[in-house]
Amino acid sequence: QKEVEQDPGPLSVPEGAIVSLNCTYSNSAFQYFMWYRQYSRKGPELLMYTYSSGNKEDGRFTAQVDKSSKYISLFIRDSQPSDSATYLCAMMVANSGGSNYKLTFGKGTLLTVNP
Amino acid sequence: NAGVTQTPKFRVLKTGQSMTLLCAQDMNHEYMYWYRQDPGMGLRLIHYSVGEGTTAKGEVPDGYNVSRLKKQNFLLGLESAAPSQTSVYFCASSYRGNLAKNIQYFGAGTRLSVL
Numbered sequence: 001q002k003e004v005e006q007d008p009g010p011l012s013v014p015e016g017a018i019v020s021l022n023c024t025y026s027n028s029a030f031q032y033f034m035w036y037r038q039y040s041r042k043g044p045e046l047l048m049y050t051y052s053s054g055n056k057e058d059g060r061f062t063a064q065v066d067k068s069s070k071y072i073s074l075f076i077r078d079s080q081p082s083d084s085a086t087y088l089c090a091m092m093v094a095n096s097g098g099s100n101y102k103l104t105f106g107k108g109t110l111l112t113v114n115p
Numbered sequence: 116n117a118g119v120t121q122t123p124k125f126r127v128l129k130t131g132q133s134m135t136l137l138c139a140q141d142m143n144h145e146y147m148y149w150y151r152q153d154p155g156m157g158l159r160l161i162h163y164s165v166g167e168g169t170t171a172k173g174e175v176p177d178g179y180n181v182s183r184l185k186k187q188n189f190l191l192g193l194e195s196a197a198p199s200q201t202s203v204y205f206c207a208s209s210y211r212g213n214l215a216k217n218i219q220y221f222g223a224g225t226r227l228s229v230l
Contacts, residue, residue, distance in 0.1 A: 006157075041224070043222050043223050043224050044221045046220075088158065103160075107156065
């Protein structure tokens with residue numbers, strides 16, 4: 001079983017739809033959870049960053065973490081064509097020294113929002 | 116503030132040729148990383164560095180070498196390119212210390228084709 005599983009899609013929705021993107025993971029040591037957005041032919045950029053279980057909201061975006069189920073989600077409300085991109089989940093473990101460097105990425109979900 | 120800059124943006128090599136990819140960051144980050152991104156495989160860590168003069172192997176290090184002679188630069192070398200190394204290469208950097216600040220910032224990528 002891979003450490004992080006993410007449905008690659010593709011996912012196509014009409015403008016204004018609510019989008020739900022999900023990842024599951026197997027390593028219970030993951031403590032930090034991120035969503036990166038990657039536009040075509042660009043590098044990934046951080047979209048959301050959460051530490052604990054629960055919800056974190058930023059504008060139209062909500063990140064949700066359920067550590068008991070090892071499941072994270074990203075919700076996009078009122079989706080726009082400009083949201084069309086690949087969304088990658090990423091997770092991080094804190095090592096014993098307290099510093100951290102290793103991210104484990106999902107494979108990414110390609111989202112298209114149609115006008 | 117340029118962030119993370121990768122050169123070159125595109126390159127075509129013949130099998131057996133060598134080349135060096137350059138990554139430069141102006142954020143005074145301690146950690147730097149090299150990833151490759153392939154369709155269906157997601158982002159995979161090749162090598163990383165936790166400080167000037169240090170390097171370490173990631174998930175897929177074979178066929179690559181790296182050097183971190185200066186804090187702001189991280190070089191990725193291919194000594195004898197193979198078609199299997201055709202990919203998009205991303206460099207990233209992050210701050211060492213407070214875990215909440217350990218966010219990886221990515222460059223725009225280098226598209227490499229090995230014929």
